[in-house]
Amino acid sequence: MRSEQEMMNLLISFAKNDNRIRLVTLEGSRANKNIPRDTFQDYDISYFVTDMDSFKKDDEWLNVFGKRLIMQKPEDMELFPPELGNWFSYLMLFKDRNRIDLKLIPIDEVEEYFINSDGLVEVLLDKDGPVKSEVVANDRKYWIKKPTAREFDDCCNEFWWVSTYVVKGLARKEILFAIDHLNEIVRPNLLRMMSWQIGLERGFTFSVGKNYKFIDQYLPKDDWETLLTTYSESSYTNMWEAIFTCYELFRKYSISVAENLGYKYPDYDEAITKYTQNIYQSLNE
Incomplete structure (x- = not known):
């Protein structure tokens, strides 16, 4: 070479x-x-x-x-x-x-x-x-940028709104539709929120790389390993586990960002979580 x-x-x-x-x-x-x-x-x-x-x-x-x-x-x-x-x-x-x-x-x-x-x-x-x-x-x-209150809420809104498309795809047995929405919109907004928390902890003076490729260097090991489990998407069971895991991680990081910046945490987290749980339970009765 x-x-x-x-x-x-x-x-x-x-x-x-x-x-x-x-x-x-x-x-x-x-x-x-x-x-x-x-x-x-x-x-x-x-x-x-x-x-x-x-x-x-x-x-x-x-x-x-x-x-x-x-x-x-x-x-x-x-x-x-x-x-x-x-x-x-x-x-x-x-x-x-x-x-x-x-x-x-x-x-x-x-x-x-x-x-x-x-x-x-x-x-x-x-x-x-x-x-x-x-x-x-x-x-x-490409440095991480501190979010405004509007940007923070936009990220939360996009994450929780589009997650309903993932749920819809799973309920309809349209797994490719669900996978695309998880991969293209839901998880990227989770990664965005994680990067904001990293910026708050370490300063907004560096980049976590294209497609968040260096984010593993800054996340707690347990959270990194948990995040990786959401990439297992080869079955409906895995996809349901992935979306619920994304919910848990997003909630953890967005609550922390909101508290650190004094922003209001949205109430639609609770509403959409219940909505998802109800649909999941109805499909497994």
């Missing part, structure tokens, strides 16, 4: 030797000093270019980066509509397991790029000096 230094040298040297490329930036986890390095990290690279069409007319120029196992061009797909406007991207996995996510951006969109950046940007090459101020990569945008 090519080393990080080999990959960076290759990406920068290619840009140096191509007059169409005027600026190169690194984004994502490799620009974040707080993320541990590993071999699965993408090289999130942006080339700011003077002639987009000359690159897009064929893919031969990409061969310089190595033998590809697979490539996706999101802006050249019919099933999934493009989302990057005038930008064009190549997502590549190579035979040696390195991954490059390469974006082409029109050079006249440099200012817009930095205005809309999430902060995790490092300038690797600047041929013309369009970057007026020093760019220092940081992940501040």
